[in-house]
Amino acid sequence: MTYFDKNALKLSHGHMRDNVKEGDIAIDATAGRGRDTLLLSELVGDSGKVYAFDIQKEAIESTRALLEENGRVNVTLINESHHLMAEFVKKAKAVIFNLGFLPGGDHSIFSHSDTSIKAIDAALSIIDDDGFVSICSYYGGDTGFEERDTLLSYLENLDQKKYTVMLQSFHNRKNCPPLFIIIEKNR
Ligand SMILES: C[S@@+](CC[C@H](N)C(=O)[O-])C[C@H]1O[C@@H](n2cnc3c(N)ncnc32)[C@H](O)[C@@H]1O
Numbered sequence: 001m002t003y004f005d006k007n008a009l010k011l012s013h014g015h016m017r018d019n020v021k022e023g024d025i026a027i028d029a030t031a032g033r034g035r036d037t038l039l040l041s042e043l044v045g046d047s048g049k050v051y052a053f054d055i056q057k058e059a060i061e062s063t064r065a066l067l068e069e070n071g072r073v074n075v076t077l078i079n080e081s082h083h084l085m086a087e088f089v090k091k092a093k094a095v096i097f098n099l100g101f102l103p104g105g106d107h108s109i110f111s112h113s114d115t116s117i118k119a120i121d122a123a124l125s126i127i128d129d130d131g132f133v134s135i136c137s138y139y140g141g142d143t144g145f146e147e148r149d150t151l152l153s154y155l156e157n158l159d160q161k162k163y164t165v166m167l168q169s170f171h172n173r174k175n176c177p178p179l180f181i182i183i184e185k186n187r
Contacts, residue, residue: 034063100138140176
């Protein structure tokens with residue numbers, strides 16, 4: 001494995017490809033332009049199901065268009081905040097977060113730690129014992145550092161008897177390279 005041509009998104013997609021299987025239920029907590037939703041939809045296949053959340057109508061419509069272009073019909077799009085996910089989905093193998101703002105959208109609308117942390121708590125309450133939560137955290141620039149700092153301190157304090165948290169960072173890259181984080185339940 002070499003990392004020079006990787007970034008958080010590629011790590012996240014590689015991790016999804018390795019761990020999300022045909023027939024699984026998966027959640028994209030931040031649909032955005034739909035790239036993660038599309039990949040999840042392909043990985044779970046026709047016998048699986050994907051739920052994708054976003055607070056912005058523009059993101060939901062963008063994701064809908066991408067799914068239609070690719071003939072994917074196993075996705076339910078939900079125009080709600082991800083911290084409410086447990087009201088819509090009771091069980092999932094994977095929950096994917098891509099925190100930040102909508103690419104090519106309004107940079108003043110972005111994820112905030114108060115709802116992100118509640119959403120990660122909700123995700124941990126519904127994932128299967130062999131499931132995972134993964135997070136790409138975009139920070140700096142328009143979104144600032146508050147969400148990243150709160151997230152890292154929350155993750156540091158997750159009970160190590162119950163969960164394993166892996167954090168991957170491109171440590172010597174400049175300009176706030178996004179972080180990739182995986183949370184698994186200990187079994
Ligand atoms: C970095 S983008 C996601 C990119 C997306 N995964 C893709 O493949 O294009 C972050 C998205 O999170 C959404 N978002 C922010 N706060 C949210 C919340 N509380 N619940 C759901 N989505 C939220 C934004 O509207 C934005 O579309």
